[in-house]
Amino acid sequence: MTAGLLLQVEGLTLRVGDATLLKNFDWKVHAGEFWCVLGKNGIGKSTLLHAIAGLLPPASGRIGSPVGEVRRTTPQQLALWRGLQAQQQFDAFSCSVLDSVMAGLHPYRPGWGWPDAADRRAALHVLERLDMASYADADVMRLSGGERQRVAMATLMLQAPQLYLLDEPASHQDVAAQLLVMRTLKELADDDHAVVATMHDINLAARFASHVLLIAEGKVWQGRAADILRPDLLEAAYGCRFEAVDSAGGRWLMPA
Numbered sequence: 001m002t003a004g005l006l007l008q009v010e011g012l013t014l015r016v017g018d019a020t021l022l023k024n025f026d027w028k029v030h031a032g033e034f035w036c037v038l039g040k041n042g043i044g045k046s047t048l049l050h051a052i053a054g055l056l057p058p059a060s061g062r063i064g065s066p067v068g069e070v071r072r073t074t075p076q077q078l079a080l081w082r083g084l085q086a087q088q089q090f091d092a093f094s095c096s097v098l099d100s101v102m103a104g105l106h107p108y109r110p111g112w113g114w115p116d117a118a119d120r121r122a123a124l125h126v127l128e129r130l131d132m133a134s135y136a137d138a139d140v141m142r143l144s145g146g147e148r149q150r151v152a153m154a155t156l157m158l159q160a161p162q163l164y165l166l167d168e169p170a171s172h173q174d175v176a177a178q179l180l181v182m183r184t185l186k187e188l189a190d191d192d193h194a195v196v197a198t199m200h201d202i203n204l205a206a207r208f209a210s211h212v213l214l215i216a217e218g219k220v221w222q223g224r225a226a227d228i229l230r231p232d233l234l235e236a237a238y239g240c241r242f243e244a245v246d247s248a249g250g251r252w253l254m255p256a
């Protein structure tokens, strides 16, 4: 793969049960890009993220990373290349927020061992970036949905993969926290990583994403955000009318 290319998808077809979700799909993601993946419920956004992460074998096609084809890559190589923040977090037992975040360091540790002061500092630093440092000693099982989601993002940031995959990272966030999450994701992309996030908020995508992948039934549009976030394409993907409203703060895309 050429320098800066962090993901190369070729001829990808995904099937779950009897349904074919993507057919013969090609896609390239480079360092520095922030992709938002949009499309209606059940169209296959999470399934695509899981396939790229190596958790779902494709029906056909190839998913390439800088360390080789995903299905031939070891779990540790995969963990250094990509990290996935799932749509929901499940906690089976009590654990402090700080310990939960330090799980992100696992790919860098040869075996089991106790975290040291530098690990704790690094974990606190990512929590600070997401305005969650004051929760470091809290029990993950007692967090609100939005707080737990930001702890999951902090864990992913400590893992520091080249390619960040996030399934609806702003879904449980209040409006101010949405901006914090999106700004932080943009900073990660600007810092030479690549970010791929599924979203339902088209206007957050318009404001922060450099690129958009818009998935519709039997069709996919991809490219620079401003080229894809057009009322006609959104109407084709979501099946409802859209109006573009220009304001001093930029262009808003409103379902009409």
Ligand SMILES: Nc1ncnc2c1ncn2[C@@H]1O[C@H](COP(=O)(O)OP(=O)(O)OP(=O)(O)O)[C@@H](O)[C@H]1O
Pocket (backbone or CB within 6 Å): 016, 017, 018, 019, 021, 039, 040, 041, 042, 043, 044, 045, 046, 047, 048
């Ligand atoms: N294990 C499975 N077996 C059968 N069907 C599945 C399985 N997992 C997912 N599906 C179906 O695949 C389709 C795509 O699901 P996916 O979760 O990828 O959609 P999505 O675009 O992320 O949706 P949402 O916006 O609602 O999160 C859905 O119709 C879902 O019901």
